Amino acid sequence: MNFPTLADIRAAHARIQSFIHRTPILTSTAINQIAGCEIYFKCENFQKVGAFKARGAANAVMKLSPEEREKGVATHSSGNHAAALARAASVAGIPSYIVMPSNAPEIKKKAVKGYGGEIIECEPNLKARETTLEAVVERTGATFIPPYDYMDVIEGQATCALELLEDQPDLDIVMAPVGGGGLLGGTALTAHYLNPEIEVIAGEPAGADDAYRSFHAGHIIPQTGPNTIADGLLTSVGKLNFELIQAYVDDILLATDPQIIEAMRLVYERMKIVIEPSCAVPLAALLANKERFAGKKVGIILSGGNVDLGKLPF
Amino acid sequence: MNFPTLADIRAAHARIQSFIHRTPILTSTAINQIAGCEIYFKCENFQKVGAFKARGAANAVMKLSPEEREKGVATHSSGNHAAALARAASVAGIPSYIVMPSNAPEIKKKAVKGYGGEIIECEPNLKARETTLEAVVERTGATFIPPYDYMDVIEGQATCALELLEDQPDLDIVMAPVGGGGLLGGTALTAHYLNPEIEVIAGEPAGADDAYRSFHAGHIIPQTGPNTIADGLLTSVGKLNFELIQAYVDDILLATDPQIIEAMRLVYERMKIVIEPSCAVPLAALLANKERFAGKKVGIILSGGNVDLGKLPF
Known part of the structure; x- marks a missing residue:
C-alpha cells in the first residue's frame, strides 16, 4: 500500500487546522513521580467532539x-x-x-x-x-467514511502526533491506545517520519487484545467477545492499520480493567481532567511496565473524554 | 485598613511565581452558546494542590x-x-x-x-x-496563617485576577465564588486597580448565603447551619474580606444546589475538566441570571478541583 508521506500528513494538518483545536500538552509532577519517567500528555479529550476522531x-x-x-x-x-x-x-x-x-x-x-x-x-x-x-x-x-480502516482517516489521525512532536521533539517513546488502529497507525507513521529512533508503543485492554495477539502472530486475529471497560477499543484492528502496526509499531502492552480504572482515577485526581476509560489504557500499560519506561520522556496521546458521568467506575 | 496596593500585588506575584502554576484560561463554544455570553475560565483547578489557595x-x-x-x-x-x-x-x-x-x-x-x-x-x-x-x-x-481573613493571604489570592486580566484585559465582568472571601476580596481589589469599569460579581450558594445577606444588610451576618453541596463555601465571610466586598464588589448572586450541580455537569461534559462543587457556583449564578450577562465578556475563576470522585452528584 502507498501510505501517506510526511508531506501528505502536513498537508492534512493544514487542511483541517481551522476545524480542529491544537490541543495542549499537559504534565503532572505527581504522576511523573509515580511513573518514574517524564510523561507528556497530548490532550485530545479537549479536541472538538471530545476525541481525536x-x-x-x-x-x-x-x-x-x-x-x-x-x-x-x-x-x-x-x-x-x-x-x-x-x-x-x-x-x-x-x-x-x-x-x-x-x-x-x-x-x-x-x-x-x-x-x-x-x-x-x-x-x-x-x-x-x-x-x-x-x-x-x-x-x-x-x-x-469508515472509522479507521481508511487512508484519509489514518492520515487525519496522524496529525495528532505531528503536533505532539512539534511541541515536544525530544521524546523517547510515543504511546497511543489501539482499537481499530486508526490513531495508532497514524501516530506510528508520523513518529517514523519525524524520528525513527522514537519507540512507538501501544496500550491495549487485556479484555480486547486482538492487536496484541495479531502483532505476535504476524497476521490479523479478529476480536471475538471483547470484555473490557474500555468501550472505545472493542473492535478488531483494521487491515491498513495492521500493516502500519507491523511496519512501525515497536510493541503492544496490555492492561487489565483494574489497572485501566486506577490509571483513569489518577488522571482525574492529579490532572483534574475528564477522560474516557479507553483513554487511560496507555498510562495503565506504562504503570504496569514501569521498568521499561524508567527515566524516559514519554508522549501519551489521551484519546478522548466522552464518558457517561453517571457511570464512572469510582 | 491599609489594603495591598497594585504594586504590593505585583510584588506578591513575583514572590510566589516559582512556587505556583500560571494557570491557563479555557473557553467553551458550547457553554458560551448556552450562556449567551463569552466566558473565560481561569483554571485554578489546575493550580498546585488543586486550588487557588x-x-x-x-x-x-x-x-x-x-x-x-x-x-x-x-x-x-x-x-x-x-x-x-x-x-x-x-x-x-x-x-x-x-x-x-x-x-x-x-x-x-x-x-x-x-x-x-x-x-x-x-x-x-x-x-x-x-x-x-x-x-x-x-x-x-x-x-x-488564617485561611482568608489575613492580609498576606488576600494579597496572594489577588494574583489570580492579575494573571486573568493580563491575559484577557478586555473583560466586562469578573466572577469568583465567595465563602470566607479571600479569593473574592483579592479579585475585587485587583480588578479595581486594573480597571475600575470591570464589574465584580460573586456567586454564592443559596444554602450558605451569609455574604449575600451581609452585603445587603451592610454589616456581617454570620453563617449558621449552612446546607449546600458547595462544601468549600460553608464558612462565614471574614472581616477584612467584608470590607473589600463592601468597597469593590458590585453584586452577589445566589445559586441553588440543583443549579450548582447542573453547572458542574456542564463543565465536566463540555470542557472535560474536573472541578469541585464550590467551583461551579459562579457559572451556576450566571446561568440563573443570563439576561444580566447577555453579550458580555465574563472572566470566571474556577477555584479548585479537589472533589471526592466517589461522591460526584451525577
Missing part, C-alpha cells in the same frame, strides 16, 4: 471532490466517529447519514443530531449495520 | 521574617488551605502544624502528610479547633 473525519470530508460532497457522507458507528463525521459534514455544509444500532445511548444520538446528522437506526449487530449502511449509500450516493 | 499560602509563608520562618506556621483547616499551607511550608523548608478535626476525610489528611505537615487532631467543632490551635502556637511559636 475529529481529525480523521475532517480530513476525509475535506478531501472529497465537489461531486462527492454534494451527495454527502455516511458511516456506521455508535461512538466518537459518528459525532466526528456528522460535525465535519456540518462544517463543510454537506449531508451526513449515520447508521446507529437501535440501542445506542441517547446522548450519542443527541450529539449526532446536534451536528445535523441524519440517523438511520438498525438492529444492534454488525450484519444489520453493514446492510443498512449499504442501503443508505445505494439510496443517497453518499461516500462511506 | 496555593497562592495565598505561598505568599504568607514567603513574607515571614527569618526568625518567624524558623518556628514554622500553623493553621486549622480541613480543606484546601491545610494542604496549601503544608505545601508552602515544605517548599520553604520550614515546619507546618495543621489542626484538623478528627473526622476530616482521610484523603485530606494524606495530602497534608504528603507535604510533610504535622497534623494535630481535635474534636470536630470550632471551639476545639481554636483552643487546639492556640495550644500549638503556644508550644511551637509558629505563626498562625
Whole structure:
C-alpha cells in the first residue's frame, strides 16, 4: 500500500487546522513521580467532539471532490466517529447519514443530531449495520467514511502526533491506545517520519487484545467477545492499520480493567481532567511496565473524554 | 485598613511565581452558546494542590521574617488551605502544624502528610479547633496563617485576577465564588486597580448565603447551619474580606444546589475538566441570571478541583 508521506500528513494538518483545536500538552509532577519517567500528555479529550476522531473525519470530508460532497457522507458507528463525521459534514455544509444500532445511548444520538446528522437506526449487530449502511449509500450516493480502516482517516489521525512532536521533539517513546488502529497507525507513521529512533508503543485492554495477539502472530486475529471497560477499543484492528502496526509499531502492552480504572482515577485526581476509560489504557500499560519506561520522556496521546458521568467506575 | 496596593500585588506575584502554576484560561463554544455570553475560565483547578489557595499560602509563608520562618506556621483547616499551607511550608523548608478535626476525610489528611505537615487532631467543632490551635502556637511559636481573613493571604489570592486580566484585559465582568472571601476580596481589589469599569460579581450558594445577606444588610451576618453541596463555601465571610466586598464588589448572586450541580455537569461534559462543587457556583449564578450577562465578556475563576470522585452528584 502507498501510505501517506510526511508531506501528505502536513498537508492534512493544514487542511483541517481551522476545524480542529491544537490541543495542549499537559504534565503532572505527581504522576511523573509515580511513573518514574517524564510523561507528556497530548490532550485530545479537549479536541472538538471530545476525541481525536475529529481529525480523521475532517480530513476525509475535506478531501472529497465537489461531486462527492454534494451527495454527502455516511458511516456506521455508535461512538466518537459518528459525532466526528456528522460535525465535519456540518462544517463543510454537506449531508451526513449515520447508521446507529437501535440501542445506542441517547446522548450519542443527541450529539449526532446536534451536528445535523441524519440517523438511520438498525438492529444492534454488525450484519444489520453493514446492510443498512449499504442501503443508505445505494439510496443517497453518499461516500462511506469508515472509522479507521481508511487512508484519509489514518492520515487525519496522524496529525495528532505531528503536533505532539512539534511541541515536544525530544521524546523517547510515543504511546497511543489501539482499537481499530486508526490513531495508532497514524501516530506510528508520523513518529517514523519525524524520528525513527522514537519507540512507538501501544496500550491495549487485556479484555480486547486482538492487536496484541495479531502483532505476535504476524497476521490479523479478529476480536471475538471483547470484555473490557474500555468501550472505545472493542473492535478488531483494521487491515491498513495492521500493516502500519507491523511496519512501525515497536510493541503492544496490555492492561487489565483494574489497572485501566486506577490509571483513569489518577488522571482525574492529579490532572483534574475528564477522560474516557479507553483513554487511560496507555498510562495503565506504562504503570504496569514501569521498568521499561524508567527515566524516559514519554508522549501519551489521551484519546478522548466522552464518558457517561453517571457511570464512572469510582 | 491599609489594603495591598497594585504594586504590593505585583510584588506578591513575583514572590510566589516559582512556587505556583500560571494557570491557563479555557473557553467553551458550547457553554458560551448556552450562556449567551463569552466566558473565560481561569483554571485554578489546575493550580498546585488543586486550588487557588496555593497562592495565598505561598505568599504568607514567603513574607515571614527569618526568625518567624524558623518556628514554622500553623493553621486549622480541613480543606484546601491545610494542604496549601503544608505545601508552602515544605517548599520553604520550614515546619507546618495543621489542626484538623478528627473526622476530616482521610484523603485530606494524606495530602497534608504528603507535604510533610504535622497534623494535630481535635474534636470536630470550632471551639476545639481554636483552643487546639492556640495550644500549638503556644508550644511551637509558629505563626498562625488564617485561611482568608489575613492580609498576606488576600494579597496572594489577588494574583489570580492579575494573571486573568493580563491575559484577557478586555473583560466586562469578573466572577469568583465567595465563602470566607479571600479569593473574592483579592479579585475585587485587583480588578479595581486594573480597571475600575470591570464589574465584580460573586456567586454564592443559596444554602450558605451569609455574604449575600451581609452585603445587603451592610454589616456581617454570620453563617449558621449552612446546607449546600458547595462544601468549600460553608464558612462565614471574614472581616477584612467584608470590607473589600463592601468597597469593590458590585453584586452577589445566589445559586441553588440543583443549579450548582447542573453547572458542574456542564463543565465536566463540555470542557472535560474536573472541578469541585464550590467551583461551579459562579457559572451556576450566571446561568440563573443570563439576561444580566447577555453579550458580555465574563472572566470566571474556577477555584479548585479537589472533589471526592466517589461522591460526584451525577
